[in-house]
Amino acid sequence: xxxxxxxxxxxxxxxxxxxxxxxxxxxxxxxxxxxxxxxxxxxxxxxxxxxxxxxxxxxxxxxxxxxxxxxxxxxxxxxxxxxxxxxxxxxxxxxxxxxxxxxxxxxxxxxxxxxxxxxxxxxxxxxxxxxxxxxxxxxxxxxxxxxxxxxxxxxxxxxxxxxxxxxxxxxxxxxxx
Amino acid sequence: xxxxxxxxxxxxxxxxxxxxxxxxxxxxxxxxxxxxxxxxxxxxxxxxxxxxxxxxxxxxxxxxxxxxxxxxxxxxxxxxxxxxxxxxxxxxxxxxxxxxxxxxxxxxxxxxxxxxxxxxxxxxxxxxxxxxxxxxxxxxxxxxxxxxxxxxxxxxxxxxxxxxxxxxxxxxxxxxxxxxxxxxxxxxxxxxxxxxxxxxxxxxxxxxxxxxxxxxxxxxxxxxxxxxxxxxxxxxxxxxxxxxxxxxxxxxxxxxxxxxxxxxxxxxxxxxxxxxxxxxxxxxxxxxxxxxxxxxxxxxxxxxxxxxxxxxxxxxxxxxxxxxxxxxxxxxxxxxxxxxxxxxxxxxxxxxxxxxxxxxxxxxxxxxxxxxxxxxxxxxxxxxxxxxxx
Numbered sequence: 001x002x003x004x005x006x007x008x009x010x011x012x013x014x015x016x017x018x019x020x021x022x023x024x025x026x027x028x029x030x031x032x033x034x035x036x037x038x039x040x041x042x043x044x045x046x047x048x049x050x051x052x053x054x055x056x057x058x059x060x061x062x063x064x065x066x067x068x069x070x071x072x073x074x075x076x077x078x079x080x081x082x083x084x085x086x087x088x089x090x091x092x093x094x095x096x097x098x099x100x101x102x103x104x105x106x107x108x109x110x111x112x113x114x115x116x117x118x119x120x121x122x123x124x125x126x127x128x129x130x131x132x133x134x135x136x137x138x139x140x141x142x143x144x145x146x147x148x149x150x151x152x153x154x155x156x157x158x159x160x161x162x163x164x165x166x167x168x169x170x171x172x173x174x175x176x177x
Numbered sequence: 178x179x180x181x182x183x184x185x186x187x188x189x190x191x192x193x194x195x196x197x198x199x200x201x202x203x204x205x206x207x208x209x210x211x212x213x214x215x216x217x218x219x220x221x222x223x224x225x226x227x228x229x230x231x232x233x234x235x236x237x238x239x240x241x242x243x244x245x246x247x248x249x250x251x252x253x254x255x256x257x258x259x260x261x262x263x264x265x266x267x268x269x270x271x272x273x274x275x276x277x278x279x280x281x282x283x284x285x286x287x288x289x290x291x292x293x294x295x296x297x298x299x300x301x302x303x304x305x306x307x308x309x310x311x312x313x314x315x316x317x318x319x320x321x322x323x324x325x326x327x328x329x330x331x332x333x334x335x336x337x338x339x340x341x342x343x344x345x346x347x348x349x350x351x352x353x354x355x356x357x358x359x360x361x362x363x364x365x366x367x368x369x370x371x372x373x374x375x376x377x378x379x380x381x382x383x384x385x386x387x388x389x390x391x392x393x394x395x396x397x398x399x400x401x402x403x404x405x406x407x408x409x410x411x412x413x414x415x416x417x418x419x420x421x422x423x424x425x426x427x428x429x430x431x432x433x434x435x436x437x438x439x440x441x442x443x444x445x446x447x448x449x450x451x452x453x454x455x456x457x458x459x460x461x462x463x464x465x466x467x468x469x470x471x472x473x474x475x476x477x478x479x480x481x482x483x484x485x486x487x488x489x490x491x492x493x494x495x496x497x498x499x500x501x502x503x504x505x506x507x508x509x510x511x512x513x514x515x516x517x518x519x520x521x522x523x524x525x526x527x528x529x530x531x532x533x534x535x536x537x538x539x540x541x542x543x544x545x546x547x548x549x550x551x552x553x554x555x556x557x558x559x560x561x562x563x564x565x566x567x
Contacts, residue, residue, distance in 0.1 A: 013213050021213040025206050030195045043196050044491060048474045050197070051205035055515065058213040084538075085490075112189045119186075134183060135190030162182060169182070 006070035014061040025054060028071060031136060032078050038131045039082040041120040049085065053078040072146045075136065079128055079147075086124055118168040126161035129154055200391065200435035201475055208515055270294060270552055272513065272520060272533040272566060277310035277326055280531055280553055281563040282509070282522070287553060288313055290326045303355065305344040307370070310567040314353065316341030321355065323372055335372040339364065343386040343563075346370070347393035352410060354378075354387045354396045365398050367410055378408045379415060383426070386563065388439070390432045390452075397439050397452070399427050405441055407452055422448040422460035431470040433478070438491070440478055442468035447480055449491065459496045463487055467561055469509055473516030473536055481507035481521065486546065488537060501537050501546055509562030512536065520552060522562035529558035 004012075004020070006027070012020035029050070036049035057064075057074050064073060119130060132138045132146070140158065144151040179187070270289040271278050279296075280287040286301035288294070295313055296304075303316035312323045312332060321335040321344070339359025346353055350370045357364050365382045368375040381401035388397050395409045403426040405418045418439075429442045437453035444466060449459040466483030473479060476491040484506050490497040508529060509522030522531050531553035534546050 018210055018213075021210050022206065025209050029202065029205070033195045033197050034190070034193050037196070038190065038193070042492065044476050047197055047201040047205070048476055051201070051208050051474065054205055054209035055212040055517075058209045061213060112192070115185060115189050116193065119190075130186065131190060134186035135193070137187075162180070165182060165186075 007066040010061055010064055010066050010070055013058070014064075021058060024070070025058075028074055029054075031071070032074060034135060035075055035078050035131055036082050038116075038119060038135060039079055039124070039128055040085060041127075045082070045085055049078060049081045052081050056081075071136075072138070072142065075132070076146050079132075083124055083128070114172055115165070115169075118165050118172075121168065122161050122164055126157050126164065129157045130161045130165075133158055198435065204435055204475065211515065269550065269554075270297075272518065272550060272552060275513065275566055277306045277313070277565075277567040278520070278552065279304045279306050279313070279563075279565040280509075280522075282529065282558045283560055286315065288315075292327055293329065295324065295326065295329060303341045303344045304563070304565070305346050305353070305355075306565050306567050307346045307350045308348055308567070309350070311350070314344050314346065316344060316355070321372060333372045335375075337366075342384055345387055345389060345396075347389040347396070348391055349393040351393055352389070352396075354389065354398070356382065356384065356387070358384070363401070365408070367396065367408065376413075379406070383428075385428055385430065388431045390437060391435050395452075397430050397432060399430065403427065405430060405439070407439075416452075418450055418452065421450070421458050422446055424448050429468045429470050431472060431478070433472050433475060435475045440470045440472070440480070442470055442480060442482070444468065444482070447487075447489070449489075449496070457494075459491065461487075461489065461496055461498060466506065467508070469507065469511075469561075471510050471512035471519065473512045477516070479510060479512065479519065479536070481510040483507070486510075486519075486521070486537070499537070503546060508558070508560075509564045511564035511566045513566050518549065518566075520564050520566055521546075522558075522564060524558065527557055527559075528555040529553075529562060530555040531562065531564065 006024065009020045009024040013024055032053060033046055033050050037043060037046040040046055040049060053074065057077050119127060122130060129143055132143045140154045141151050144154045270287055271291065277288065277290045281301065281304045284300055284302060285298045286296045286304045287298060288296040288304060290310055301315050301317055305314040310326050313326050315322050315324060319337050319340060321337055321341055322331055323333045325332050337357050339357035342356045342358050342363065344353060344355035352367060352370055354365065354367050357366065362380065363382045363384050364380050365378040365387060366375055367378050379400060383399040383401055385399040394411055395407050397405060397407050400406055404420065405427060406415045407418065408415045424441060424443045424446045427441045427443045431440050437451055439450050439452050441448045441450065445462060447461045447463055463480060464483035464485045468480055468482045471479045478489050480487045480489065484503050486501045486503065486507060488499045503523065505523035505525040507521050508524045511520050517536055518533055519536050520531060520533050522529050530551065532548045533550040533552055534548045537546060
């Protein structure tokens with residue numbers, strides 16, 4: 001049996017099909033959560049970001065152009081929500097905390113965790129393009145369209161992100177020796 | 178050709194586990210499906226069908242739940258009476274899109290559903306709307322009554338040992354926690370959603386509305402000595418939470434929607450404690466005043482105290498806060514089920530009005546409160562206002 005396309009599901013969901021909406025949600029939940037998790041750098045924030053993004057996306061299905069792919073549109077919303085929250089932190093006032101929680105990443109090997117933590121230290125702009133390129137497989141041109149940036153800017157950010165990550169790897173190797 | 182680093186990035190980012198809890202997934206799914214079903218131009222008839230299906234599902238769910246408790250469901254024991262007193266239509270009483278909304282202030286209650294106004298300023302000492310707005314539990318004197326929200330039919334009546342001063346349905350409508358006052362003492366009871374199998378949890382508690390955990394298996398309450406305790410319904414054990422953050426005599430508490438996080442507040446302090454013991458306490462100070470708490474997301478909540486509305490974001494580590502100051506004291510607060518809107522009781526000059534407003538988002542700019550709807554016009558009210566939005 002042929003799986004319905006995202007466009008078909010969007011159309012059916014917009015016409016009121018709960019099953020289509022549920023299928024669309026399940027199809028994109030994992031990717032959206034990983035994107036939110038990596039861009040925000042926080043597991044606890046990812047839950048809120050993804051819920052918010054899906055609510056906004058599903059409430060706007062009527063405005064979605066069904067001839068275009070759904071995932072980039074959803075991912076753009078996820079990124080915007082994640083960056084909104086990160087930006088808002090600048091004016092959040094840190095309050096007294098009894099103790100610090102445990103490490104962030106679970107069920108990941110030490111090397112992989114180090115790389116994920118290095119990604120989390122990138123600037124938000126570089127982190128976003130890194131996750132879109134290597135985590136979700138978008139080409140630089142697709143990322144440029146999604147973020148409304150020149151392709152050259154995307155390539156430049158990717159190159160600098162890789163430079164930053166290589167630098168972190170070198171620092172980590174130096175600490176080991 | 179991709180470098181070794183790029184290949185590693187692809188593998189690590191693609192293999193990254195989705196660490197979201199099933200509760201977070203389910204909550205997001207429900208919110209997304211609800212958003213997809215929201216009305217749009219030209220979809221009026223479809224929307225009515227969706228609403229009817231949702232109400233039918235809620236009725237079926239509750240019926241199954243009640244039957245599963247082993248007691249006879251309400252429909253078997255119901256005493257059919259005439260519909261409730263004719264109340265003046267007051268379409269403003271129901272926030273847009275709400276299944277039910279209730280106000281309890283100075284011993285008077287207002288309850289509205291899309292179908293009818295069930296109570297309009299009637300004397301009641303406690304009100305609780307069941308999840309899905311299927312039943313309204315109302316306390317009058319020493320009597321608790323479950324009334325079908327759709328028809329106004331009295332489904333079940335229960336006599337209590339004292340005046341019921343607060344009542345709360347569990348999120349999965351299998352249990353009810355309620356407080357009674359008798360002989361100068363407040364008592365906490367836990368009973369089945371069928372108003373049967375009543376169990377005295379604690380004979381000496383504070384007059385603070387209890388709060389159910391998301392799984393409906395535990396309820397938090399404030400003891401008479403000011404300590405907060407969690408009663409586990411399955412084992413019957415009461416676990417006292419050790420004091421922290423300098424809180425004295427909490428007057429509000431609320432469990433988070435999908436976890437064991439419990440927000441506790443007194444007149445000047447807020448504490449968020451993980452009752453499952455996994456995370457450290459978070460403490461914060463707020464403007465002096467009787468606090469109200471409303472969670473809007475698994476890690477976000479509003480606290481109203483004095484004339485300030487605080488939005489808190491739980492971080493790891495820490496707590497972000499964002500405050501909106503209003504020209505009136507906030508004497509009541511609740512949130513819509515999707516967390517996007519708030520209802521607030523605003524008191525100034527001895528009169529109180531209830532409004533629906535957009536939940537102010539975290540943003541770089543200070544966001545004023547955007548009032549959407551006047552739910553209850555100004556009237557003289559002295560004490561705090563209990564609000565509920567389904």
